[in-house]
Amino acid sequence: xxxxxGKPGPNTVGYNPMRWRRFWLLIxxxxxxxxxxxxxxxxxxxxxxxxIPYNLFLDEVNGGNVVNITATGDSITGTTRSAVxxxxxxxxxxxxxxxxxxFASDNLETTLIKNNVSILxxxxxxxxxxxxxxxxxxxxxxxxxxxxxxxxxxxxxxxxGGGSGGLLGRFGQSGARLYNAERPDTTFADVAGIDEVKxxxxxxxxxxxxxxxxxxxxxxxxxxxLLIGAPGTGKTLLARxxxxxxGVPFFSISASEFIEAIVGVGAARVRDLxxxxxxxxxxxxxxxxxxxxxxxxxxxxxxxxxEEQEQTLNQILTEMDGFDTHTGxxxxxxxxxxxxxxxxxxxxxxxxxxxxVPFPDRRGRLEILRIHTRHIPLGPxxxxxxxxxxxxxxxxxxxxxxxxxxxxxxxxxxxxTVSQAxxxxxxxxxxxxxxxxxxxxxxxREKIAYHESGHALLGLLQxxxxxxxxxxxxxxxxxxGATVQSPVDDRFSxxxxxxxxxxxxxxxxxxxxxxxxxxxxxxxxxxxxQVTVIARQMVVKWGMSPKVGVLSLADDEGxxxxxxxSRPYSEETAALIDEEVRRICEECLRQAVAxxxxxxxxxxxxxxxxxxxxxLGETEILxxxxxxxxxxxxxxxxxx
Numbered sequence: 008x009x010x011x012x013g014k015p016g017p018n019t020v021g022y023n024p025m026r027w028r029r030f031w032l033l034i035x036x037x038x039x040x041x042x043x044x045x046x047x048x049x050x051x052x053x054x055x056x057x058x059i060p061y062n063l064f065l066d067e068v069n070g071g072n073v074v075n076i077t078a079t080g081d082s083i084t085g086t087t088r089s090a091v092x093x094x095x096x097x098x099x100x101x102x103x104x105x106x107x108x109x110f111a112s113d114n115l116e117t118t119l120i121k122n123n124v125s126i127l128x129x130x131x132x133x134x135x136x137x138x139x140x141x142x143x144x145x146x147x148x149x150x151x152x153x154x155x156x157x158x159x160x161x162x163x164x165x166x167x168g169g170g171s172g173g174l175l176g177r178f179g180q181s182g183a184r185l186y187n188a189e190r191p192d193t194t195f196a197d198v199a200g201i202d203e204v205k206x207x208x209x210x211x212x213x214x215x216x217x218x219x220x221x222x223x224x225x226x227x228x229x230x231x232x233l234l235i236g237a238p239g240t241g242k243t244l245l246a247r248x249x250x251x252x253x254g255v256p257f258f259s260i261s262a263s264e265f266i267e268a269i270v271g272v273g274a275a276r277v278r279d280l281x282x283x284x285x286x287x288x289x290x291x292x293x294x295x296x297x298x299x300x301x302x303x304x305x306x307x308x309x310x311x312x313x314e315e316q317e318q319t320l321n322q323i324l325t326e327m328d329g330f331d332t333h334t335g336x337x338x339x340x341x342x343x344x345x346x347x348x349x350x351x352x353x354x355x356x357x358x359x360x361x362x363x364v365p366f367p368d369r370r371g372r373l374e375i376l377r378i379h380t381r382h383i384p385l386g387p388x389x390x391x392x393x394x395x396x397x398x399x400x401x402x403x404x405x406x407x408x409x410x411x412x413x414x415x416x417x418x419x420x421x422x423x424t425v426s427q428a429x430x431x432x433x434x435x436x437x438x439x440x441x442x443x444x445x446x447x448x449x450x451x452r453e454k455i456a457y458h459e460s461g462h463a464l465l466g467l468l469q470x471x472x473x474x475x476x477x478x479x480x481x482x483x484x485x486x487x488g489a490t491v492q493s494p495v496d497d498r499f500s501x502x503x504x505x506x507x508x509x510x511x512x513x514x515x516x517x518x519x520x521x522x523x524x525x526x527x528x529x530x531x532x533x534x535x536x537q538v539t540v541i542a543r544q545m546v547v548k549w550g551m552s553p554k555v556g557v558l559s560l561a562d563d564e565g566x567x568x569x570x571x572x573s574r575p576y577s578e579e580t581a582a583l584i585d586e587e588v589r590r591i592c593e594e595c596l597r598q599a600v601a602x603x604x605x606x607x608x609x610x611x612x613x614x615x616x617x618x619x620x621x622x623l624g625e626t627e628i629l630x631x632x633x634x635x636x637x638x639x640x641x642x643x644x645x646x647x
Contacts, residue, residue: 037150056084056102059093064105065113067091068122075125081107085124193247199378200371200403201241207232207362208245211337212252215289218335229359230327231338233297233352235345236364239404242341245364246293249339256287262299265319273300273319281326281336289335297340303349320349327357366402369395375403379410386424394430397476397493409433435477438491440484447487452618454520455480455488458530460613461519461603462490462512467634468602469508478613479622487530503551510538510595511602518599519610542591543584552587560584609633 059067067073067087076085084104092099107115119126198205214221214228221228234242250257258280265273284290300319327338340358342348352358367375372395380391398406412433417425436442447455459478466475473492480488492512498505517531550557560576574581603610609632616623616631623631 033154034151037154038147055100056104057091057093057098057100058104059091061105061107061111063091063093064103065118068118068124071122073119073122073124075127076119077127077129079129081109083107192251193244194251195248197378198241198244198248199374200367201245201364202371204234204241204245204362204364205248207360208249209252211291211339212249212254215253215255215291215335215337218289228337230356231340231358231360233345233358233361234339234341234364235361236341236343237366237402238343239402240364240366241403242343242364243295244403246295246339246341249291250293253291255335256284256290257293258284258287258290259293259295261295262297262301265300266315273315274322277319277322277326284336291337291339293339293341295341297342297352298344298347301340301342301348301352303347320352324349324351324357366400369399372398372401372406375406376410379407380425383410383414384424386426388427389425389430390427393427394434397434399493405437409437412436431477435479435483435489435491439486439489443482443484445482445487447482451487452480453614454524454528455530456614456617457519457523457610458516458528459488459490460610460617461515461517461599463515463628464606464610464613464632465512465515465518465599465602466490466492467628467632468606469511471505472508472512474625475628476625477622478617478628480617481621486533503545506541506545506551507591507595510541510592511599513538513541514592514596514599515603518596518603522600522603522607522610538592538595539588542588545591546584546587552584552591554583554587555580 064073064083072087072089072091074086074088076083082104083106084102087101087103090099090101091103116126195205195209211228211232218228234245236242246259250259260280265276280292284292300316300323302316302320304317304320338358345353345361353361373391376391376395385391394409398409401409409430410433413425413429416429416432416436422429459480463475463478466472473494475490475492477491478489483489513534514531516534517527520527520530544561545551546555547560550559560580576584612631613623613628616627620627629635
């Protein structure tokens, strides 16, 4: 298999042109042999004969030389007493073949009977013998299959199996990638923003390097460590860092690679993987996307591949349960759906330790940006702390993409360094999409300006709302305009007043359209979707409705009930939930209209500035509206 340097390792069977050339030559030779054998068999079953003209045939009949004939349609074969020849210098034989013309009007039957010729007749379309059908139709296919199996056995022998594994033996190999610990590509120095998770894995690496440190007091290291987190939070990066730091063999495989159409192959691959890990112990096994095979077996609603998936999961459970805690083999796994995993995987003795990989906070985002900009020449005006503050909710993969987009933006304008403006443009592109060139009428631009100004003005007027960083009427992605708000600092708990403020701000565009034009447009589609989600969560998840009460009525899928379509409440409660969601949204809409009505002059001023400049930053928005600036963003504490 390939080594980290990209060169074939000792167990790698690479592409060999000569082997495949021999393979196709062998197949061609077998097919040619099949045709030759069929021809020989068919020739052996047919006696030697000559083809004679029909008038010569009549002469031989009248001369009494014909013994018998066999008629197959208009084709006549027969035997003569003495050999006949179609002409001078041509071969002769007692068996002959001739064709009766369709226009012949002779009374052939009477002539044959008169000259005592034995007459036979055969079906012109006789059924093909079974042996001939099997040979002609299945012979080439069988030859190809046997040739393929022969070459696969040769390949298995080249891998060290001596040919005993054969074709099925190759299917049962796990295909896990073995990383060379002496040439790490990623280390813990490349991981930032998740220090508590990194500390957990540092302990795992330390145990593999110095197991006696923990065993002297009777302690044992966990058999399995499950990394749980949203996509992009760095689970696979952490596993790669462990591979770089451990100094032991590191086997990496995706859970989906265990599954094949043939039942039993997945279980065989699991056995092969753990057998290799035990032979190389101390070692680490990393299984990515564990939920692909580790889903709960307690439900009957799983679709497709059920038996193969269950067998593979059962084999993983068996292998992990059979581990000796002193063998030095540790299993790392990653998933973003821990709620659907089978409980047997999560019990102590298998995945003893579950580590949640969270979204990075503002300081974590700053550290991640520093890592991803190490090789990017930054301009003197770049403030990574401000970028970290503006990128709330982004994970490591998003921040890497942000840094790359900023570098590409600087390259497009032939700059030598990446500026703060490049990061601002990249942030807009990542969050909102690429800019679109649309030909909009002045009326359409004005409606878009009022819509976005409604969002921005309500973000400034409501106490505790996230500061408005930017407002634009330039079409991007699926939107015709955008208002960018980001919190002063990360929030981990939301009050009801903050959530209502979010709904009110999201309805600001629709409220501005009603106030100015008396009609609404389709521009509020995504806003309405957002406010509906927030209002429903307030009612069914967070108990913020007096009528529904302090109940959790969310119908999320449980670990044992995926694809469940039942609701955990009655129809009357469902109607009450809908009523409360509508009430919250309508109250927030009335508040939005009232705030914009009382601040109509600020709304108009913001619209005129937008129509003139297309995009306004935070300082320009505050200057146009005359609203005081919010509190200064607190400094990011430096790590000790």
